Amino acid sequence: MPRTSSAAAKAPKNGQEPAWSIPSLREPRYSQSLERGLAILGCFTPKRPVLGIADIADDLGMSRSTTHRYVITLVALGYLEQGASRKYRLGLRVTDLGMSALNSTGLREHAHPYLEELRQRTSYTTNLGVLDGTDVLYVDRVRSYRRGQGSIDLDLHTGSRLPAYCTAMGKLLLANLPDSEQRELIAAMKLGKRGPNTITSKKGLREELEEIAAAGFAVNDQELNAELYAIAAPVRNEAREVVAAVNLSAHSSMISLEEMVDALGPHLVSTADRISARLGFRRDDEQN
Template structure:
């Protein structure tokens, strides 16, 4: 038996876990800052012995989860993206939402974003940049804290209580001098978001951007995503942005079968 099967992986108690778990651990070692890695870098980042990594890479390459670049480094393969595209909460949602996001982007000529909650963080599912839009920190497929961004505040405002408590228990990272980190003020912002139907993040992520976000509902009425418009802070009153953003969020909700 391979040595990988003999040693249990941390936090994995299933009998089939070690080998599969280690294969998945290798995939999970890739991120936006490490889109390509050599064999030894993968071993270092995962803590899995080089000889085991080498064997697992063979199976991952054969299936198409990884590909080898001309320089010999490994990178995520097209097939993993193809299978990942079947995730209902990413590509399917994005495909339904895209026409409405494009309308909002064309009319506003600003950044339009779509995000979903994953645990106590959010993941950007789509981002369209209008002509001359303010620079933003987001990347499609990238993660972000639920505090600070407009979409994050919407998703957090409608998250289960235990998620809200976990996030509010902190610490909340201050990205700018304007980031609200005080749990009491954050709680008030979440209540406002639920009452008004939209969230405002004023220079809380970068000190020149303001975002206004609204919730997207599914057919059961649950909040499954948030859409936002990000503009230069001070260029437009946030109240004026709320109407187009809420209208877009409702159009997407309707496309998802919301009543």
């Protein structure tokens, strides 16, 4: 018979369900200590990136002294970092593991040469992203050679994340989710104003996603900030699922959004299709 670990079985003080609950097996090699350490990491989410000892202890139904002991160990190993507020956030070791997991899928390895080629053809910055909760996670990035791109760089790099609702890649990925999953994510979002054209109503976002699903591509029309235009196209796997997105981004003073779509869109779509082919995707007219 399966049992539940003491961390998961103990009711949290806040009256809510535990943030992390794993059924433990009657297996002599099973490590409850490791389970608790991973449960602590699982408490940190895009909506709750910074937590104190009391927050974690209440989430997991653990004592504060026990929680503190695990947290100190995770800090020493680089999986958590303590900020000036004496609260904690995920450390760089977690980012390293996440990127290693992404790299193990072969997605970045397959895509990178095509991103380099797209940058050469267009001279604009190109990115590869995947959906991670309500965020888009940047898996790869090839920067523009053009002057002025630094003003919209936003300090982005591989491993960075941005809210999905105000980015071309994020909206494209949201648009290709099953309806129930899409609605769940939208319900969890806070649509704050980021740029002059940010979509700030959930009804408006759902309507935008319907249009994106029909069109097959997405744009960012100064939605993240006033200086940025971007267009995005889907990357599909062998099962025809959208697993990632590729974009081109440019400073709004360099090119109009219409010109990006008309002149650069075909290059972007071609790049996304070639990456998809490397992942095993075949169009209907290519299948026999």
